[in-house]
Amino acid sequence: MYSNEETAKSAPRILGAMFLIVIVISLVSGVVLSLSGSISDILVKISDNLTLMRISILFGLLNSLGIVALASLLYTVLNQQNRIIALVALGLWLSEAIFYAISQIGAFALIPLSQDFVKAGTPEHSFYQTLGDFLYFGVDKQAVTIHMWFYCLGGILWYFLFYKSKFIPSAISLFGLIAASLGLVGVVCEFLGAEVPIFVYLPLLPFELTIGLWLMLRGIKDSSKI
Template identity: 30%
Template sequence: MSLRKTTIIAGLLFIIGTIAGILSIAPAIDAPDYLFKASANANQVIIASIFQFIMAVAYVGFAFLMYPILRKFNKGLAIGFIGFRFIAGVFNIIGVIAILLLLILSQEFIKAGAPDSSYFHTLGVLLRAGRDLVNHVAMILVHSLGGLILYYIFYKTKLVPRWLSGWGLIGTVLTMLASLLVMFQFIDIITPIYIVLSLPMALLEMILAIWLIVKGFNTSVIYSGYKCGIAKL
C-alpha cells in the first residue's frame, strides 16, 4: 500500500473511531433507573455495544497502519505505541462486555418482577462503576500512553506540523489528567471539568484526521531516509 493511501485510511479510521465512540453512548444505561430502561431499550444498548466494538477496531487498525511508518524512526517506540493501543482495544472490548452484562441484568430484573431485592441494585452499581472505570480510566490512560509516543515521534520527526503534534502532546496530558481525576473521585464523568479537559484532544483528533486525508505526512522526512535512535528522539 502506498504511503498516501495509508495516511488517507488512517485519517478515515480516526473519524470512524470518533463517530463510533459518540454512537456508543447508551442513555438507557446511564439513566438513574437503568434496571428498568436498559431492558425496555435493548436495541439501543446492543447498537451502542456494536459501535463501541467498531471504535476499538478502528483505533487498533490505526495503530497497525502507523507502525511501519513509525518504526522507520524508532522501532522500540513504535512497538510501545502499538502495544499500548492494542491493550486499549482490549479494554474497549471489556467495556462492550460490561454494557451487555448490564442489559442481561436488567432483563433478569424485569423477569423477576422488578423486586426490591438489593442484590440486583448492588450488582448493577458494581457493573456500571466497572464499565465507567474501564472506559474512562483504564482504556483512556493506556490509549493516551500510546498517544504520547505517537505525538512525540510526530513532534521530533516533523511528520506533521509541530503545532499539531504539540497540541497532541498537551491534549493527551489533559485527557490523562481528566481520567486520573475520575479515578480518584475528584470529579464525575461528563461534568464541565471533564469535558473541558477532554475537548482539546477531541478537536485535535478531528483536525489531524482531516490533515492526514488532505495533506498526509511530510514525505521528505520519510523518503530522506532519516533515522534516529532513542537518544536522538
C-alpha cells in the same frame, strides 16, 4: 498488487481516514443510548431499549477494532522515527482496545440482568442493584477509564513521534501532546477518586478531527521517508 512504495505513500491518508472513522463510531456508540440516574433507572432504561443497547455495544466493539487498525497504521507511518517508542505506543493502544472491549462485556451483561429486574417488579434494595452497580460502574465505566489511561500514554508517544518527524505541522503535534497530557492528568485524578469534569478530555476530540482531516487531505510532508 500495490508496491511497498505505493502502500507507504497511501498509509498516511488511510490513517487520517481511520482517525475520522473511529471518532464517528465512538460518538455513535455514546449517543445511541444515553444512560444516567440511579442503577435502578439504568436497568429499567436498558430493558425498555434492548435494541438500542445492543447497537451501542456493537458500535463499541467496532470502536475497539478501529483502535487496533488505527494503532497499526500509526506504527506503519511512524516506526522508522524510533522503532522502540513506536512498539511501546502500539502495545499501549492495543491494551486500550482490549479494555474498551472489556467495558462492552460489562454493558452486555446488563441486558439479561435488566430484563430479570423488570420481570421481578423492579424490587428496591435487591441483589439486582448490587450486581448492576458492579457491572455498570465497576466493569463498564472503570474499564473505560483504564482504556483512557492507555490511550493517553500511547497518544503522548505517537504525537511525540509526529513532532519529531515533522510529517505534519508542529502546531498539530503539540496540540496532541497537550491534549493527551491533560487527559492523562484527568485519568490519574479519577484513579485517586476525584471528580474530573468532561472538559478535561474535550481537547482530544478537536485534535483527532484536525489530525484526521490533515492526514487524509494532505498526507505527510515526505512520505518517501516512511
